[in-house]
Structures are given as C-alpha cells and as structure tokens.
Amino acid sequence: MKYYENMALEATEYKYSFIKRISTPTQKANIIPRAMHFVIAVLLLSGASAQCNPGQSSADGRTNCTECHVGTYQGLIGQTLCLNCPFGMFSNATGATSCTSCPEGTFSSSEGASECELCPLGKYQNSTGAISCTGAAYLCVRNCASFAAWRE
DSSP: OHHHHHHHHHHHHHHHHHHHHOOSHHHHHHHHHHHHHHHHHHHHHHTTTOOOOTTEEOSSSSSSOEEOOTTEEOOSSSOSOOEEOOTTEEOOSTTOSSOEEOOTTEEOOSTTOSSOEEOOTTEEOOSSSOSSOEEOSOEEOSOTTSGGGEEO
16 A cells, blocks of 8 residues: 555656646646546555445444444444434344434334334324324224324
C-alpha cells in the first residue's frame, strides 16, 4: 500500500510541476482533470479509501466487513458496529441500512426486533411504529388490524 501512496504523491508532485510549465489557461484546463483522475485511480487501487459499506461493520470500519444481522442496521460507511432497530421498528434482512416501522395491527416492544408481533385478541393498533397495542371495549367484526374494524 505504501508503494501506491508514494506513486500517488509522486504523480501529484509531477502534475503540479508539469502544470506550472504549461503556458496557456486552456492547456492547464485540459491537463488538470486527467492528472487528478490518475491520482484518484491510484488511491482507489491502493485501498486507501476502502471502508465498510452501509449495512456492514467491522472492528476498524475498513477491513473484514460483515453484514448487519437481522434486527440491526447501519446507514453510514466505515462503521465499527451495527445498531439495534429501535422500539416499534424491525429489520428482517441481513445487511440492512435502515429499519422499517411496524405496520398497523402490529407492535415491537423491544430493540433489535427482526419482526413485529400481531396485536393479541381484543386489542388493536391503528398507527405504525407502535410499541404496544391498545385494549378496547369494542367487538372486532372483521380485519381486526385497525380500529375502523371495531364496533361497539
């Protein structure tokens, strides 16, 4: 990796000394982008900018990256840990970059949920992202997931 970094440094120094010798602004405008592309390519090949992708983590945030487990997520690059999905949310896939709110009729009362639980019989939840269900003095007539299905 040191070899590539030195190459990039030499290329950068050469670029600047070469540009100083060019006389017209048009020639400078044409040469600068090409030289920068070379420097960027060398840095990428050297792994200097390699980091764990969103949905992954590792001890140093760069090498041996592993996907986040179900119930966890990571939305940023180069992170050292995956985060538990918060209450009322879940993640049922590995490598998640975000969590999903529990839909109506379900809830999640713990962090790191891989799925949401259905509301128990006699209770309902008519909003998303719930951490519990509400009891009611109503009778469910059909599709008990939402309050609209309940009648006195």
